Amino acid sequence: xxxxxxxxxxxxxxxxxxxxxxxxxxxxxxxxxxxxxxxxxxxxxxxxxxxxxxxxxxxxxxxxxxxxxxxxxxxxxxxxxxxxxxxxxxxxxxxxxxxxxxxxxxxxxxxxxxxxxxxxxxxxxxxxxxxxxxxxxxxxxxxxxxxxxxxxxxxxxxxxxxxxxxxxxxxxxxxxxxxxxxxxxxxxxxxxxxxxxxxxxxxxxxxxxxxxxxxxxxxxxxxxxxxxxxxxxxxxxxxxxxxxxxxxxxxxxxxxxxxxxxxxxxxxxx
Amino acid sequence: xxxxxxxxxxxxxxxxxxxxxxxxxxxxxxxxxxxxxxxxxxxxxxxxxxxxxxxxxxxxxxxxxxxxxxxxxxxxxxxxxxxxxxxxxxxxxxxxxxxxxxxxxxxxxxxxxxxxxxxxxxxxxxxxxxxxxxxxxxxxxxxxxxxxxxxxxxxxxxxxxxxxxxxxxxxxxxxxxxxxxxxxxxxxxxxxxxxxxxxxxxxxxxxxxxxxxxxxxxxxxxxxxxxxxxxxxxxxxxxxxxxxxxxxxxxxxxxxxxxxxxxxxxxxxxxxxxxxxxxxxxxxxxxxxxxxxxxxxxxxxxxxxxxxxxxxxxxxxx
Numbered sequence: 001x002x003x004x005x006x007x008x009x010x011x012x013x014x015x016x017x018x019x020x021x022x023x024x025x026x027x028x029x030x031x032x033x034x035x036x037x038x039x040x041x042x043x044x045x046x047x048x049x050x051x052x053x054x055x056x057x058x059x060x061x062x063x064x065x066x067x068x069x070x071x072x073x074x075x076x077x078x079x080x081x082x083x084x085x086x087x088x089x090x091x092x093x094x095x096x097x098x099x100x101x102x103x104x105x106x107x108x109x110x111x112x113x114x115x116x117x118x119x120x121x122x123x124x125x126x127x128x129x130x131x132x133x134x135x136x137x138x139x140x141x142x143x144x145x146x147x148x149x150x151x152x153x154x155x156x157x158x159x160x161x162x163x164x165x166x167x168x169x170x171x172x173x174x175x176x177x178x179x180x181x182x183x184x185x186x187x188x189x190x191x192x193x194x195x196x197x198x199x200x201x202x203x204x205x206x207x208x209x210x211x212x213x214x215x216x217x218x219x220x221x222x223x224x225x226x227x228x229x230x231x232x233x234x235x236x237x238x239x240x241x242x243x244x245x246x247x248x249x250x251x252x253x254x255x256x257x258x259x260x261x262x263x264x265x266x267x268x269x270x
Numbered sequence: 271x272x273x274x275x276x277x278x279x280x281x282x283x284x285x286x287x288x289x290x291x292x293x294x295x296x297x298x299x300x301x302x303x304x305x306x307x308x309x310x311x312x313x314x315x316x317x318x319x320x321x322x323x324x325x326x327x328x329x330x331x332x333x334x335x336x337x338x339x340x341x342x343x344x345x346x347x348x349x350x351x352x353x354x355x356x357x358x359x360x361x362x363x364x365x366x367x368x369x370x371x372x373x374x375x376x377x378x379x380x381x382x383x384x385x386x387x388x389x390x391x392x393x394x395x396x397x398x399x400x401x402x403x404x405x406x407x408x409x410x411x412x413x414x415x416x417x418x419x420x421x422x423x424x425x426x427x428x429x430x431x432x433x434x435x436x437x438x439x440x441x442x443x444x445x446x447x448x449x450x451x452x453x454x455x456x457x458x459x460x461x462x463x464x465x466x467x468x469x470x471x472x473x474x475x476x477x478x479x480x481x482x483x484x485x486x487x488x489x490x491x492x493x494x495x496x497x498x499x500x501x502x503x504x505x506x507x508x509x510x511x512x513x514x515x516x517x518x519x520x521x522x523x524x525x526x527x528x529x530x531x532x533x534x535x536x537x538x539x540x541x542x543x544x545x546x547x548x549x550x551x552x553x554x555x556x557x558x559x560x561x562x563x564x565x566x567x568x569x570x571x572x573x574x575x576x577x578x579x580x581x582x583x584x585x586x587x588x
Contacts, residue, residue, distance in 0.1 A: 005373070012358070012369045019360040019402075119356035119418065122320055123373040124346040263323040267283075 009133025035149035096188035100142035104195035105208035186245035193252030273458020279328035306479035355415035359404035374422035497574035508560035
């Protein structure tokens with residue numbers, strides 16, 4: 001594999017995407033909702049009311065060390081801490097999935113719809129170079145979106161926590177750093193690999209998105225559940241999950257390249 | 271040297287035989303034109319030879335490389351002008367060419383810049399080089415796609431409808447480029463087109479396909495000769511009756527007679543104009559017809575093509 005060719009496909013797609021508002025819009029809106037609008041609403045509400053409410057279940061699952069920490073907090077601080085540190089954590093695995101899904105779905109399916117795929121397939125760029133280049137574009141956009149969201153989110157959380165905890169900044173902690181810098185990328189790569197594979201095998205962007213939704217939603221449910229458990233159980237569990245997803249990434253890439261067939265891609269050109 | 275050599279190429283899509291047992295060769299410096307109606311198998315043939323799809327059976331060498339065993343080397347050695355321009359509309363003309371030049375291995379930046387600027391200039395796109403392709407007319411896109419196909423100076427070119435969407439002067443410009451690449455630079459060119467004007471001006475040889483099968487092959491002149499076996503002349507009469515056909519078929523040397531009553535024209539195919547014209551004129555005058563003129567007719571490739579593709583039973587392959 002020549003990485004120059006991977007970079008070439010990456011750069012071409014990156015420039016194209018940066019000029020395509022239909023693709024950029026969801027990539028930008030989703031992080032704003034998850035990192036700013038939802039947190040501002042939810043973090044302010046319980047801190048005003050002081051009611052544990054639906055967080056009771058989450059509270060009862062927390063390990064003893066965390067519950068011990070809560071002994072020093074009042075009710076409002078406990079609720080804020082639980083929402084900020086635990087409740088929102090899984091959303092940061094959803095952000096890269098959603099952000100990547102639009103770009104990854106467009107990768108090959110969009111080229112088929114715009115009838116640009118034939119010239120690309122006629123080049124000497126190899127299957128794996130083309131596939132990896134397309135994967136990395138969606139992955140890079142997803143991670144930029146996630147990191148941007150993370151920065152905004154910790155700014156929102158810490159701005160509130162400064163007043164609520166007498167100058168204490170509650171984020172980032174080790175668990176969140178592992179979540180953002182290790183788990184989110186590996187989860188995102190697996191999802192991107194799957195979506196690019198789908199995109200290469202369907203006729204158009206919409207079809208790719210629909211199949212993506214059907215396949216990704218169950219994964220999201222699992223990821224959501226796992227993430228809560230992982231965040232609650234701490235860094236070791238996250239490291240274990242990262243290992244699992246690294247393997248999944250590798251398998252998705254190999255499967256995607258194996259299923260990559262120029263003739264089939266051309267036959268699906270509308 | 272043969273730039274392209276294919277033997278027994280076939281391609282089946284489900285139950286559809288898109289190309290059936292096609293053999294062809296294009297020596298260096300020659301242009302072979304593929305002619306045929308829509309669905310004849312021209313684009314499928316090009317796609318097989320450009321390693322975009324795999325033949326169901328048969329083999330081919332392109333630029334000396336096997337399309338089945340060395341597809342990456344084949345792709346590196348060919349330039350493909352696809353049926354649709356296949357350009358990135360959100361990129362500028364320069365960005366499009368930069369991308370494809372790098373993809374085809376033109377790694378030296380100075381060389382790349384030189385080739386891109388040269389092509390944009392000769393094709394009249396230099397002033398619009400920084401505009402996105404989305405703002406280009408169909409003709410401009412076609413020219414840019416042509417530039418992309420020849421950018422890396424491949425020894426073998428596959429050109430699918432190169433002059434479609436072009437105005438007459440642009441079409442002439444592209445024809446001159448194609449001619450120059452073939453004759454001066456010695457490249458092998460496979461040209462698929464509906465434009466018989468392109469074939470007559472560019473092609474050294476022509477293959478006529480219908481339903482994936484080869485109907486005729488040879489130089490344009492040979493194909494015409496094969497379809498219209500014999501010489502032809504037209505006779506203009508003051509008035510003509512349909513029964514004249516049977517009378518003239520009885521004249522020695524006359525092979526076929528077409529009667530156009532409305533125009534008062536007879537189209538006669540014969541063995542030798544020199545011998546048959548006097549006999550036919552004599553017969554017409556003796557039967558009371560007023561002969562206004564007699565003119566020799568050169569069979570055109572267009573006539574031959576139309577006759578071939580519209581005749582289901584006849585097969586003039588040689």
